[in-house]
Amino acid sequence: LPGYLDAINQNTSAVTVKHLSSKTIQCIPLPLPPRKEQDRLVEKLEELFSEFDSGIEELKAAQTKLSQYRQSLLKSAVEGSLTQQWRVENSDQVQETGEQLLARILKQRREQWQQQKLAEFAEKGNPPPKNWQDKYPEPVQPDTTDLPELPEGWVW
Structure with missing residues (x-):
């Protein structure tokens, strides 16, 4: 060279x-190197490309498995089986259920909406009209007909 x-x-x-x-x-x-050296280099390159191709196939298989594991993990989390042992071990502690948490969040949202509306009325210098609180847009309830059953105290 x-x-x-x-x-x-x-x-x-x-x-x-x-x-x-x-x-x-x-x-x-x-x-050029001697013919034997060229043959040895070609053989080594083919071996390395073969290992490379095998590695690519293994990565593709791992990606497929990873996707399946992810789906399985999410399913377990949504259905409650992922935290089942923890809930059993900590059942003696006072905990807020999903139903209680949802009720608290919905109450806070309604209170914030009311405060915002009262501030708007005050800014315009108008008293709130009669039944103004009835205009609160209630959240849409999800359709749970095709969803799996949840553990006790959990809600969709």
Whole structure:
């Protein structure tokens, strides 16, 4: 290889930015290793490409399994089986159920809506009209007909 590079440097037509024409490059002999060495290199490259292909297949299989594990984990979490042991072990502690949490959140949202509306009325200098609280937009309840059954105290 050093001899090939020397031949290239000797045949350049410039000093700062070296340039070789394709015709000049074709005339410079390219040293090649002996045939046995070439065969050994090809064999090694084929072996490495085979390992590379195997690695790609293993990665694809792992991605598929990972997707399945993720779905399984999410299903277990939604159905409550993921936390079942923890809930049994901590059942003696006072805990807020899902139903209680949802009721508390809905109450807070309604109170915030009322405060916002009262502030709007005050800003305009108007007293709240009769039955103004009846205009609260109640949240839409989800359709749970096709959803799995939840543990006691959990809600959709």
